[in-house]
Every structure is written in C-alpha cells, then in structure tokens.
Amino acid sequence: MTDMTQASIATPARPRRSKRFRWSQVFDHAILCTGAFFMVFPVFLVLMTTSFEDADIVRNGLQFGFEGQMLENFEAAMFEAAGFSKAITGTRMLMNSLILGFGFAIGKIVISMMAAYAIVYFRLRFATFAFWIIFTTLLLPLEVRILPSYEAIQSLGLANTYSGLIIPLIASATGTFFFRQFFRSIPEELVEAARIDGAGPIKFFIDILVPLSRTMIAAIFIIMFVYGWNQYLWPTLITTDEGMFTLVRGIKQIVQVLSQTGAMIPEYGKALALSLIAMIPPVLIVIFFQSWFVKGLTESDK
Amino acid sequence: MAQVTLDRVRKTYPNGFEAVQPCSVEIPDGELVVLVGPSGCGKSTLLRMIAGLEDITDGALSIGTDVVNDKDPADRNIAMVFQNYALYPHMSVAKNMGYGLKNRGASKAEIDAKVQEAARILNLGDYLDRRPSQLSGGQRQRVAMGRAIVRDPELFLFDEPLSNLDAKLRNQMRIEIRALQQRLGVTSVYVTHDQVEAMTMADRIIVLNAGRVEQIGTPTEIYERPASTFVAGFMGAPPMNLMTAALVSGQLQVGGETKLPLTPPAVATDEVLVGYRPEDVRLGGDGSVVLDVQIIEELGANRLLHGQLGGQAFSISIGKDEQAQVGPQPITLPQDRVHFFHPERGTRL
Numbered sequence: 018m019t020d021m022t023q024a025s026i027a028t029p030a031r032p033r034r035s036k037r038f039r040w041s042q043v044f045d046h047a048i049l050c051t052g053a054f055f056m057v058f059p060v061f062l063v064l065m066t067t068s069f070e071d072a073d074i075v076r077n078g079l080q081f082g083f084e085g086q087m088l089e090n091f092e093a094a095m096f097e098a099a100g101f102s103k104a105i106t107g108t109r110m111l112m113n114s115l116i117l118g119f120g121f122a123i124g125k126i127v128i129s130m131m132a133a134y135a136i137v138y139f140r141l142r143f144a145t146f147a148f149w150i151i152f153t154t155l156l157l158p159l160e161v162r163i164l165p166s167y168e169a170i171q172s173l174g175l176a177n178t179y180s181g182l183i184i185p186l187i188a189s190a191t192g193t194f195f196f197r198q199f200f201r202s203i204p205e206e207l208v209e210a211a212r213i214d215g216a217g218p219i220k221f222f223i224d225i226l227v228p229l230s231r232t233m234i235a236a237i238f239i240i241m242f243v244y245g246w247n248q249y250l251w252p253t254l255i256t257t258d259e260g261m262f263t264l265v266r267g268i269k270q271i272v273q274v275l276s277q278t279g280a281m282i283p284e285y286g287k288a289l290a291l292s293l294i295a296m297i298p299p300v301l302i303v304i305f306f307q308s309w310f311v312k313g314l315t316e317s318d319k
Numbered sequence: 320m321a322q323v324t325l326d327r328v329r330k331t332y333p334n335g336f337e338a339v340q341p342c343s344v345e346i347p348d349g350e351l352v353v354l355v356g357p358s359g360c361g362k363s364t365l366l367r368m369i370a371g372l373e374d375i376t377d378g379a380l381s382i383g384t385d386v387v388n389d390k391d392p393a394d395r396n397i398a399m400v401f402q403n404y405a406l407y408p409h410m411s412v413a414k415n416m417g418y419g420l421k422n423r424g425a426s427k428a429e430i431d432a433k434v435q436e437a438a439r440i441l442n443l444g445d446y447l448d449r450r451p452s453q454l455s456g457g458q459r460q461r462v463a464m465g466r467a468i469v470r471d472p473e474l475f476l477f478d479e480p481l482s483n484l485d486a487k488l489r490n491q492m493r494i495e496i497r498a499l500q501q502r503l504g505v506t507s508v509y510v511t512h513d514q515v516e517a518m519t520m521a522d523r524i525i526v527l528n529a530g531r532v533e534q535i536g537t538p539t540e541i542y543e544r545p546a547s548t549f550v551a552g553f554m555g556a557p558p559m560n561l562m563t564a565a566l567v568s569g570q571l572q573v574g575g576e577t578k579l580p581l582t583p584p585a586v587a588t589d590e591v592l593v594g595y596r597p598e599d600v601r602l603g604g605d606g607s608v609v610l611d612v613q614i615i616e617e618l619g620a621n622r623l624l625h626g627q628l629g630g631q632a633f634s635i636s637i638g639k640d641e642q643a644q645v646g647p648q649p650i651t652l653p654q655d656r657v658h659f660f661h662p663e664r665g666t667r668l
Binding site for chain 1: 370371391392393397398399401403405406407408409419422423466
C-alpha cells in the first residue's frame with residue numbers, strides 16, 4: 018500500500034520542466050525498487066530453498082539454486098500428517114488459522130460496532146464513562162491478563178475449542194474508538210430522517226449505519242484479520258490438542274519434529290513451505306479489500 | 320390532511336434555557352405557515368417539537384384530532400424536509416423515496432407505484448437509479464421533497480429547505496414548493512430565516528424572536544401592520560426606518576429642530592418611535608422635512624437613498640425614473656403610511 022501511494026504521488030507530470038521531472042522520477046523509482054527488493058528478496062530466497070532436501074538445507078543453509086524437491090516439500094507441508102500424534106496436516110492448520118482470523122476480525126467488528134452504536138446513539142446515563150472504561154482496556158492487553166483469562170476459559174471448558182480461541186480476543190477498544198468517531202461524524206439529520214421514516218434502532222443500524230460504515234469495516238477488517246492471523250501466545254496457551262494448531266504456531270512445531278527419512282534432521286523444507294503458505298491469506302485479504310477500501314473512500318459521502 | 324393545534328406549547332432545556340415560550344396557534348387544514356426569525360429564535364426547536372424530534376416541555380400539540388405529544392415521529396404521519404436534505408447516501412433515489420413506505424410494510428408494487436408517481440410530479444424520472452452524490456443540489460432537494468410526498472402525510476415540515484441552494488435555484492424551488500403544496504393541499508409548516516421566502520410562500524407568518532411569538536398574521540398584515548419594532552425591522556428589505564421622535568407640545572420633533580408634519584398618537588410618553596417603510600416616503604415636498612442624502616445605491620429597478628434626517632439614519636427608496644443627488648433633499652412623509660411604536664416596549668401604538 019505504501020508503494021502504491023508513493024507511485025501515485027510521483028506520476029503527475031510537470032511538462033514545462035521536463036528534465037528535472039525525469040530525474041526526480043528516476044530517484045523515486047530507485048527508492049521504490051530498493052524497498053521492494055528488500056521486501057521480496059527474503060521471500061524469494063525462502064521459496065528457492067524449499068526446492069532442496071532437508072539434508073542439503075542443514076548443510077548449506079538458504080540457497081538460490083533450484084532442485085527438484087519443491088513440489089514434494091509443499092505437498093508434504095500441506096497434506097502429510099505431522100506432530101507427535103499425527104493429528105494435524107498443513108490444510109488443517111490453514112483452516113484453523115482461517116477460522117481464527119475470520120472469527121477474530123468479524124467478532125471484533127460486530128462487537129465494537131454495537132458498542133459504539135450504543136455509546137453514540139442512545140442516551141445512556143454513563144455513556145461517556147463507559148466509553149472511557151472500554152478505552153482504558155487498551156492498557157490491559159492479553160499479555161497482562163493472561164492468567165485470569167486462561168483460568169476463565171479453562172473453567173468454562175472452552176480450552177481446545179474455537180470459541181475459546183476467539184472469544185477472549187474479540188473485545189476491542191481500538192475498534193470501538195474508530196467506530197465511535199465515525200458514527201459521530203454522521204449528520205444528525207440522517208438519524209432524524211430515519212426516525213421519521215419509521216426506522217427503529219435495529220433497522221437504522223442495519224439499513225443505514227452498516228452500509229455507511231463499509232469503508233471503516235473494510236479497513237478494520239484488514240487490520241484485525243492480519244492481527245488475528247498472527248496471534249501466537251494465546252493459541253499456544255489455549256490449544257494443547259494438535260488438531261487445533263494454527264499455522265503460525267504449527268510451523269515451529271514442525272521444525273522441532275525430526276525428519277523420519279533416515280537421518281535425524283529437522284524438516285526445514287516443509288517448514289519453509291508452510292511459512293510461505295502462511296503468508297498468502299493475509300496478502301490476499303489486503304489485496305482484495307484494498308480495492309473496496311478505495312472504492313468506499315471515493316464513492317461514499319455522508 | 321389535518322389541522323394542527325399548538326396549545327401553550329413550551330420548551331425548556333434541562334439547563335434552564337427557555338428555547339420556546341408558551342406558543343398557541345391554530346393551523347387550519349391545507350395552510351402553509353412560515354416560522355420566521357433570526358438565528359436562535361427557537362423556530363427550529365418549535366418545528367422539531369411538532370416533528371417529535373424534540374420533547375415538548377409543556378402544553379398540548381394536536382395533529383388532526385389527536386394530541387400527539389407522546390407519539391413517536393414515525394407515528395405522527397408527518398414528513399420532513401431537512402436543510403441538508405439528509406438523503407441516505409448509499410441508497411438510490413428510488414430507495415431513498417421508498418424507505419419510509421418500506422418500513423411501514425407497504426408492498427413492493429405499491430412502493431413502486433408511489434415512487435413513480437412522485438418522480439413524475441418532481442421530474443425525477445430519469446434519476447431514480449442514481450445515488451444522491453450524483454445529483455445536483457436542486458435535484459437532491461427534489462428527492463427530499465419526493466421522500467416527503469410519497470408517504471401522503473397529513474403534515475409537511477420544512478426546515479430551511481432552500482438555504483443550501485444558490486439564489487437563482489432558490490427562487491425557482493420556492494415557487495415549485497409552493498405550487499406543489501397548493502396542489503396537494505397538505506398542511507405545512509415551513510421554517511426559514513429569509514424574510515423574502517416567508518413573505519412569498521406563506522398563507523400566514525409566525526414571527527419569532529428569542530423564543531417568543533412576536534406576531535402571527537398574513538404576509539400583508541405583517542408587512543402593513545407590524546406589531547412591534549422587531550417585526551418592523553425584520554420583515555422587509557431594506558428594513559423600516561425607525562426614528563426616535565420627541566413629543567413637544569403635541570408636535571413630533573426629530574433631532575431638536577425638524578418638526579414632523581404628523582398627528583402624533585395619543586400616548587402618555589414624551590417620546591415615540593416613528594416608523595416608515597423606505598418605499599412609502601416620497602421625494603420632493605414643501606421643504607419642511609429634509610433628508611441629507613449621503614449614499615445612493617443603484618438597484619436597477621429602484622434606487623435607495625441613504626442619509627440622515629434630524630441626525631438619525633433614514634433611507635428611502637425611489638423609482639428608477641426619479642432623479643436624485645447627494646445632498647439635502649426635501650421629502651414628504653405621508654400621514655397614512657406612518658407606524659408608531661412605544662419607545663421602550665417597542666409595541667405598536
């Protein structure tokens with residue numbers, strides 16, 4: 018996204034001073050190319066390395082060459098049962114991660130939108146107070162309250178379930194804050210027009226507020242999906258069953274398991290393939306929602 | 320269609336500010352009443368109380384035969400046009416107009432028919448699939464009107480609907496709204512701060528000042544017989560001239576020397592406020608009253624002469640064919656066009 022904005026700033030032509038303009042363009046592109054190179058290079062290196070055998074990787078480290086093992090490594094990463102109990106495959110981990118990512122993002126959006134709706138539109142006695150209480154939870158991230166959270170989830174019998182994985186994470190002060198600010202910028206007359214048009218609180222929320230917020234929803238969805246996808250600490254704590262592993266924590270697990278093929282070597286090829294797979298969904302989400310994001314920004318007016 | 324009755328309707332905010340003092344008025348069926356006044360006079364508050372968007376502190380409001388104080392806006396069978404139109408930005412024109420009907424459980428065919436009919440009346444037929452952001456200001460205004468008329472309400476409420484339009488469009492829409500209201504025969508309450516809109520559109524005008532009703536009357540009554548100096552100054556452009564005149568032995572005097580050839584009203588005060596509409600004063604005369612003209616404003620259809628009469632500001636309006644120069648000019652003050660007001664209370668004498 019940063020690359021795109023920079024590129025669009027660099028494009029407008031200044032026809033009269035064409036020479037200087039060309040130099041600045043060269044300079045801009047040099048910066049862009051360097052940045053892109055630094056970002057893509059490690060990924061490329063990993064991709065090439067997945068074509069080697071584990072033994073090769075242990076001996077020579079990451080390498081640029083190309084051997085015939087790439088397909089086999091990806092296939093093993095995706096479909097071969099792994100772990101101590103042989104209960105998990107790459108596809109299963111991918112699915113777990115997707116459930117966590119979507120559940121996390123959608124849950125956060127639903128909860129924070131409803132909270133913001135209540136705070137902004139209803140004459141609650143302590144609305145402002147409630148908002149600041151919610152806001153101060155920013156000071157209490159999961160890491161601080163990890164023991165009580167674990168205790169609560171455990172005693173509810175939600176350990177090793179998707180609900181246990183997602184629910185403790187979906188309360189979001191940031192989301193509530195962004196939606197609150199957005200709702201406050203919606204003109205009061207729109208609310209009044211809807212009241213006269215006979216739209217009750219629920220209809221107003223669904224028919225008017227949600228469609229108007231689609232830009233915000235897309236933006237928060239991107240951020241929250243990636244955030245949820247990258248969760249490591251909480252899934253590590255709450256899921257002991259290997260069938261519940263997410264990609265992000267599963268990769269490490271696989272490296273720890275030693276290769277079965279003769280020598281006792283960690284399965285680096287498979288791990289690298291998995292880490293590449295783990296990158297794809299967040300990238301797709303960003304690319305997909307980016308077009309929405311821009312569309313929402315340019316088309317909607319309040 | 321319904322008549323609207325306000326019986327000592329009052330609004331006091333929790334902080335003690337009295338936005339609208341007790342106001343009683345009866346609006347007969349089909350009448351267009353304009354609430355006019357400067358910013359902060361309580362005209363919008365009064366309208367919003369009629370709409371149900373603001374609680375009524377005291378008094379009774381009836382639409383038709385029912386007292387509707389405690390009814391929801393949606394149940395009052397009203398429609399409102401807002402200053403910024405308040406169209407739903409994400410809905411097409413047709414959906415915007417049909418939303419109220421949809422919420423009332425009308426069938427799709429019925430909504431379609433009514434929206435089509437409204438679009439035909441308002442010349443919006445080609446725009447039904449567009450979004451509000453793709454329309455011009457005047458078109459958005461029409462959509463807002465359309466949203467009001469599809470519902471067949473008993474009462475239209477307009478909250479400064481034309482103030483976001485440019486001058487030319489405003490004149491045009493003013494006539495359109497008036498024509499539409501007369502054709503549909505729906506009782507209407509129209510809020511504006513523009514006295515031209517008030518004069519041209521109203522069957523009756525309610526002039527508000529600082530939460531108080533100053534005068535209720537037809538445009539002609541308001542203009543010809545303003546009940547107070549506030550009404551006199553607010554309605555009419557340029558505003559009415561108001562001079563403080565001393566009553567010296569049955570003679571009105573301005574600035575100590577100029578005697579006004581007028582019969583004074585029978586009052587016990589030694590001063591009165593003398594009011595004249597600029598167009599009621601004629602240029603020329605016997606020289607007993609002289610206006611010291613300082614500035615001449617050319618308006619095309621007429622000219623405004625601004626100057627001093629007995630040391631007080633005074634303006635007159637003359638036809639485009641009359642000649643005028645800067646400097647002292649004799650003027651005539653006709654007895655039958657004078658307005659007298661109480662010097663302290665500002666009420667008409």
